[in-house]
Amino acid sequence: MLERTGIPTKAEIESITPSDERRRKGPVAVIECFQKIPCNPCYTSCKFGAIREFKDINERPVLDFDKCTGCGICVVNCPGLAIFIIDETYSDTEALVKIPYEFVPLPDEGIFVTALNREGKPICRAKVVKVQNAKFQDKTPVVSLAVPKEYSMEVRFFNIDDYFSDSTYICRCEELTLGELRELIRMGYRTLDEIKRISRAGMGPCQGRTCRQLIMQELAKATGQKMEEMPMTTFRPPVKAIKLGALTGGVDNE
Amino acid sequence: MNKTANVVIIGGGISGCSIAYNLAKKGVKNIVVIEKQYLASGSTGRCGAGIRMQWGTERNCLLAKLSTEFYENANEELEVVHDIEFKQGGYLIVAATEKEVEQFKKNVALQNSLGIPTVYLSPKEAKEIIPHMDESKILGATFCPKDGHLNPFYTTEAFAIAAKRLGVEFMTYTTVTGITTKNGKVTGVHTDKGYISTPIIVNAAGGYSKIIGQMAGVDVPIYAQRHQILVTEPVEPLQDPMYMSFALNIYCQQTPHGSFIMGRGDDNEPTDMRITSSWQFMEEMAKTCCELLPLLSKLRVIRQWAGLYTMTEDAHPIYGGVKELEGFYLACGFSGHGFMLGPATGLLMAETILGETTTIDISNLDKDRFERGELILEPSVV
Numbered sequence: 001m002l003e004r005t006g007i008p009t010k011a012e013i014e015s016i017t018p019s020d021e022r023r024r025k026g027p028v029a030v031i032e033c034f035q036k037i038p039c040n041p042c043y044t045s046c047k048f049g050a051i052r053e054f055k056d057i058n059e060r061p062v063l064d065f066d067k068c069t070g071c072g073i074c075v076v077n078c079p080g081l082a083i084f085i086i087d088e089t090y091s092d093t094e095a096l097v098k099i100p101y102e103f104v105p106l107p108d109e110g111i112f113v114t115a116l117n118r119e120g121k122p123i124c125r126a127k128v129v130k131v132q133n134a135k136f137q138d139k140t141p142v143v144s145l146a147v148p149k150e151y152s153m154e155v156r157f158f159n160i161d162d163y164f165s166d167s168t169y170i171c172r173c174e175e176l177t178l179g180e181l182r183e184l185i186r187m188g189y190r191t192l193d194e195i196k197r198i199s200r201a202g203m204g205p206c207q208g209r210t211c212r213q214l215i216m217q218e219l220a221k222a223t224g225q226k227m228e229e230m231p232m233t234t235f236r237p238p239v240k241a242i243k244l245g246a247l248t249g250g251v252d253n254e
Numbered sequence: 255m256n257k258t259a260n261v262v263i264i265g266g267g268i269s270g271c272s273i274a275y276n277l278a279k280k281g282v283k284n285i286v287v288i289e290k291q292y293l294a295s296g297s298t299g300r301c302g303a304g305i306r307m308q309w310g311t312e313r314n315c316l317l318a319k320l321s322t323e324f325y326e327n328a329n330e331e332l333e334v335v336h337d338i339e340f341k342q343g344g345y346l347i348v349a350a351t352e353k354e355v356e357q358f359k360k361n362v363a364l365q366n367s368l369g370i371p372t373v374y375l376s377p378k379e380a381k382e383i384i385p386h387m388d389e390s391k392i393l394g395a396t397f398c399p400k401d402g403h404l405n406p407f408y409t410t411e412a413f414a415i416a417a418k419r420l421g422v423e424f425m426t427y428t429t430v431t432g433i434t435t436k437n438g439k440v441t442g443v444h445t446d447k448g449y450i451s452t453p454i455i456v457n458a459a460g461g462y463s464k465i466i467g468q469m470a471g472v473d474v475p476i477y478a479q480r481h482q483i484l485v486t487e488p489v490e491p492l493q494d495p496m497y498m499s500f501a502l503n504i505y506c507q508q509t510p511h512g513s514f515i516m517g518r519g520d521d522n523e524p525t526d527m528r529i530t531s532s533w534q535f536m537e538e539m540a541k542t543c544c545e546l547l548p549l550l551s552k553l554r555v556i557r558q559w560a561g562l563y564t565m566t567e568d569a570h571p572i573y574g575g576v577k578e579l580e581g582f583y584l585a586c587g588f589s590g591h592g593f594m595l596g597p598a599t600g601l602l603m604a605e606t607i608l609g610e611t612t613t614i615d616i617s618n619l620d621k622d623r624f625e626r627g628e629l630i631l632e633p634s635v636v
Contacts, residue, residue: 193291193292200511203556203557236557236558238536238558241556243555244552245540245544247537247540247541247555248537248544251551
């Protein structure tokens with residue numbers, strides 16, 4: 001499911017949700033990292049020892065909610081943008097959700113945006129309370145949204161209104177825009193494989209890691225299919241781009 | 255849903271789409287093309303995308319020349335939606351053994367006699383055309399500036415859209431499950447979407463042509479073999495022509511988009527229809543490429559894939575009807591060159607089906623040449 005749609009299951013979400021009691025005490029990190037990958041900057045960045053030491057770098061992180069102060073340092077250190085801070089003590093009715101946001105333009109503080117859930121569906125309006133983009137964050141700005149308290153474990157992204165237009169890039173490697181994608185769908189291309197071959201979307205250096213699910217979403221919208229039932233493209237080697245000379249041993253891969 | 259057609263073409267690759275277009279252009283109505291997945295999903299969309307007129311037999315030279323001349327004007331003739339990206343940067347075919355030098359000189363004479371402008375070059379002259387090659391690895395080369403490459407997806411799409419304008423119906427995501435015959439004649443095709451009764455079936459199913467043949471009780475003397483390719487990240491233009499060697503086992507070109515595509519053959523590749531990728535290919539390909547074109551060692555590979563070569567014993571296609579079943583036509587066994595021959599396949603098959611005199615004599619490319627022992631051996635294949 002996650003592999004196809006990018007959306008974790010309810011059980012997966014429950015497995016990483018802090019208890020109600022802990023949430024009433026103040027800000028806390030929520031680590032939505034569901035795939036075993038060789039990555040541990042969350043552990044190495046935490047100053048409070050709240051993330052358990054990795055025995056194997058492929059392990060998923062385990063957070064000790066009681067040691068976590070909700071400082072947010074792990075949020076900007078996670079390359080997968082998989083960590084959020086929720087603070088249900090923000091006000092009587094609202095919670096603060098801090099979201100790592102590596103897009104331009106950044107929203108202005110004080111504006112209202114459409115808050116989205118993990119499926120990208122709009123769920124409420126939210127105020128941008130703060131935008132942090134300090135040097136130590138290394139180009140991972142953090143946007144704090146004030147949302148109704150019951151949505152603290154729901155809101156994970158947002159749309160700046162009228163943000164997506166026909167000129168928005170869907171495939172950044174091969175520069176396919178949303179407008180071009182919609183035109184191909186109108187022409188009758190109905191699967192990710194067909195879109196990939198006719199537009200080169202997903203054939204660039206990132207091999208579809210960014211655009212695959214965005215295209216699937218657009219196709220699902222146009223065809224009425226469910227994303228989890230739609231055919232995917234083949235995942236092909238190499239996992240990471242590698243120099244021909246590095247394969248033969250003579251050339252450094254950097 | 256059952257229906258009736260005048261012609262059913264099995265296979266939505268370059269061959270099937272080109273045959274459909276040519277038949278429709280000649281006025282045939284009610285043509286149906288059946289494709290198991292989407293157009294160009296098989297060998298066409300997986301190929302190296304090159305086209306060359308530098309062949310070792312008159313037959314292959316003429317087929318490729320006809321196709322090249324078509325592709326030169328295809329954007330206009332087919333009124334394309336997407337430019338087919340035909341770029342004539344030439345093919346530089348290097349000779350690495352004395353035997354190849356001898357053969358290549360014969361090839362050049364043959365090609366020139368057919369109006370193909372190939373020249374024989376010394377290693378030094380070859381290096382002027384591809385400056386980043388290691389010329390110490392070669393003894394000579396042949397170069398034809400009119401060879402080149404084009405985009406298989408856009409080209410197939412162009413034939414299909416032009417065919418649709420002429421009324422051809424395309425059934426994609428449709429699987430042929432059986433073929434019906436009566437008194438030695440074709441009567442129809444069973445698919446997972448219903449039965450189509452038809453007096454004419456064209457088997458243009460690429461790697462699956464043998465299986466389609468079996469459904470009709472026709473033994474097609476071909477086998478499908480996996481071939482692998484890799485592609486690099488795109489970079490600034492470095493190399494105009496395709497670099498190719500039979501003895502050193504490589505073909506390598508830079509696409510207009512900037513990426514390098516390269517492949518090599520391997521006699522040990524499986525023949526069980528698998529199109530998975532192997533790490534051995536990537537390693538061997540990298541080794542060969544770094545030795546012959548050292549500059550390219552700095553390029554990053556971003557993807558590898560595989561497709562099927564549908565091989566015949568003499569590396570020429572099988573064109574035409576079969577004596578054991580009336581109305582059953584073959585356009586298969588392209589031995590790795592079906593994409594480049596697409597325009598010729600479409601025209602010649604349409605002429606054959608309509609009983610016209612063919613633009614190029616293909617009477618000796620029939621299936622029965624293998625029984626007759628009349629093979630036309632092609633010396634120049636990777």
